[in-house]
Amino acid sequence: MSCFLSNSSLGKKLVMSVTGCFLVLFILFHMSMNVTAIISPEGYNAICEFLGANWYALAGTVVLAAGVLIHFIYAIILTLRNYKARGSQRYAVTVQEEGVAWASKNMLVLGFIVLAGLLLHLFNFWSKMQLVEIMGQHTNSLGYSPADGAALIRYTFSQWYYVVIYLVWFAALWFHLTHGVWSMFQSVGWANDTWYPRLKCIANIVATIIFLGFAAVVLVYFFCPCIAGAC
Amino acid sequence: MNFTLKIWRQKDAKSKGAFETYKVENISADTSFLEMLDILNNDLVHQGKEPVAFDHDCREGICGMCSLHIDGQAHGPSKGATTCQIYMRKFKDGATITIEPWRSAAFPVIKDLVVNRSAYDQILQAGGFISVRTNSVPDANAIPIPKKDADESMDAAACIGCGACAATCKNGSAMLFVAARVSSLAKLPQGRVEATRRAKAMVAKMDELGFGNCTNTGACQAECPKQISITHIARLNREFLSAKFKD
Numbered sequence: 490m491s492c493f494l495s496n497s498s499l500g501k502k503l504v505m506s507v508t509g510c511f512l513v514l515f516i517l518f519h520m521s522m523n524v525t526a527i528i529s530p531e532g533y534n535a536i537c538e539f540l541g542a543n544w545y546a547l548a549g550t551v552v553l554a555a556g557v558l559i560h561f562i563y564a565i566i567l568t569l570r571n572y573k574a575r576g577s578q579r580y581a582v583t584v585q586e587e588g589v590a591w592a593s594k595n596m597l598v599l600g601f602i603v604l605a606g607l608l609l610h611l612f613n614f615w616s617k618m619q620l621v622e623i624m625g626q627h628t629n630s631l632g633y634s635p636a637d638g639a640a641l642i643r644y645t646f647s648q649w650y651y652v653v654i655y656l657v658w659f660a661a662l663w664f665h666l667t668h669g670v671w672s673m674f675q676s677v678g679w680a681n682d683t684w685y686p687r688l689k690c691i692a693n694i695v696a697t698i699i700f701l702g703f704a705a706v707v708l709v710y711f712f713c714p715c716i717a718g719a720c
Numbered sequence: 721m722n723f724t725l726k727i728w729r730q731k732d733a734k735s736k737g738a739f740e741t742y743k744v745e746n747i748s749a750d751t752s753f754l755e756m757l758d759i760l761n762n763d764l765v766h767q768g769k770e771p772v773a774f775d776h777d778c779r780e781g782i783c784g785m786c787s788l789h790i791d792g793q794a795h796g797p798s799k800g801a802t803t804c805q806i807y808m809r810k811f812k813d814g815a816t817i818t819i820e821p822w823r824s825a826a827f828p829v830i831k832d833l834v835v836n837r838s839a840y841d842q843i844l845q846a847g848g849f850i851s852v853r854t855n856s857v858p859d860a861n862a863i864p865i866p867k868k869d870a871d872e873s874m875d876a877a878a879c880i881g882c883g884a885c886a887a888t889c890k891n892g893s894a895m896l897f898v899a900a901r902v903s904s905l906a907k908l909p910q911g912r913v914e915a916t917r918r919a920k921a922m923v924a925k926m927d928e929l930g931f932g933n934c935t936n937t938g939a940c941q942a943e944c945p946k947q948i949s950i951t952h953i954a955r956l957n958r959e960f961l962s963a964k965f966k967d
């Protein structure tokens with residue numbers, strides 16, 4: 490394979506940027522769906538019903554999984570190479586350079602936390618929703634209908650430790666995106682000195698909107714399940 | 721002023737190095753950092769010891785020969801200055817100063833604080849030039865160049881090839897250097913002709929020599945003595961990707 494997407498550093502960064510951008514767009518969409526669960530649990534379940542295991546939802550799942558997988562594999566390839574390029578002998582003294590964000594130096598670690606959260610999330614939700622439908626069953630292991638997403642949210646976030654774990658997960662994602670969202674523009678060359686402050690501001694806003702949207706669902710279901718239609 | 725220096729000593733490329741501690745005394749505040757090292761070396765020679773090897777040439781911030789990682793920063797604590805341009809008044813009297821060579825896989829240590837930076841020369845040889853017939857001096861106004869382009873080109877051309885960018889980068893990436901060279905030539909009509917070939921050739925060489933992948937941390941521009949901006953890295957990315965998509 491002699492394609493620049495796999496054998497040149499900038500080509501690999503392009504793949505990182507495109508998959509990252511795709512994941513950001515997906516996650517914005519996912520977050521908007523989730524917020525529905527606060528406003529109207531019935532409405533949320535209607536979305537769950539609609540997506541379920543239809544061909545378009547399944548196709549979406551496959552593309553999404555591929556996106557995460559490619560992003561993940563490239564992240565490892567790039568970071569390993571960077572580690573090697575740094576050399577075996579490290580500086581005895583280092584400083585935090587001016588204007589360098591902590592997140593930008595810890596993208597892989599943050600990514601691993603995001604991935605761990607993602608796996609837990611697949612176990613908590615996906616395996617009890619879409620997977621159940623794919624298997625052709627009508628109730629999941631908790632005895633709910635696979636389209637009753639609201640009940641699943643209520644059940645999961647009635648347990649405090651899931652609330653804590655999910656919040657940590659969202660925080661890692663927040664850090665990852667405060668750097669990732671402007672970095673993806675830089676990687677394809679759509680940035681300059683005028684736009685850096687703007688792009689960084691946009692990145693912070695996007696990351697924060699995503700964080701707040703997801704966190705709101707978790708917190709509302711934990712602290713005031715009544716608003717979310719539990720009583 | 722008095723200082724305690726923790727200096728990396730390494731006999732040659734193959735030996736294992738270690739820090740050694742030295743004391744320098746009665747240094748005037750207006751002594752430059754390199755002069756302070758000269759004074760140390762003088763003392764060492766008098767004591768019959770091996771002087772500390774370090775790179776330097778112009779001592780006025782234009783040749784890119786001096787290096788040194790001083791107290792955790794490439795070219796020491798001053799912003800926008802090379803090691804030869806910093807003075808001891810920047811440090812506290814009595815301070816302990818740690819001096820290390822550039823650390824990057826592509827810049828192996830040759831001796832003490834001297835590293836081999838020929839990797840940057842090889843990247844330049846791969847495409848950091850323009851091909852023109854050089855006989856008589858051309859008319860200065862034959863090719864008008866917009867002020868903005870000339871300015872941007874000159875900003876990038878300020879790069880002195882010192883290696884601080886790759887030495888600072890946690891990924892050992894040479895992107896700021898390569899970007900500065902690609903950008904300064906791509907912005908001018910004389911360099912534009914070979915711009916795509918140049919971007920591809922220089923990036924390929926940089927990858928081949930084992931430099932890392934840029935993750936846009938921006939540490940390079942913070943430590944670059946010529947304050948080259950990562951906006952040039954964005955231009956390199958554009959030049960490279962559009963060249964590849966045209967292929």
Ligand code: HEM
Pocket residue numbers: 502505506507508509510512513516557560561564565567568596597599600601603604665668669670672673674676934935936
């Ligand atoms: C599966 C776990 C993940 C890992 C291990 C991971 C790791 C990484 C790494 C190492 C980078 C490299 C930074 C760079 O080269 O600049 C990166 C960039 C990025 N990631 Fe992730 N990430 C993960 C998940 C995600 C998710 C879920 C999203 C989006 C919601 C995301 C969005 C981004 C973006 C936008 C970038 C910037 C791309 C660029 O700099 O060109 N990542 N990620």
Ligand code: SF4
Pocket residue numbers: 878879880881882883884885886896897900940943944945946947948
């Ligand atoms: S870009 Fe700056 S740090 Fe890098 S070699 Fe040129 S002058 Fe030195």
Ligand code: FES
Pocket residue numbers: 775776777778779780781782783784785786802803804805880
């Ligand atoms: S010795 Fe020439 S730049 Fe420092």
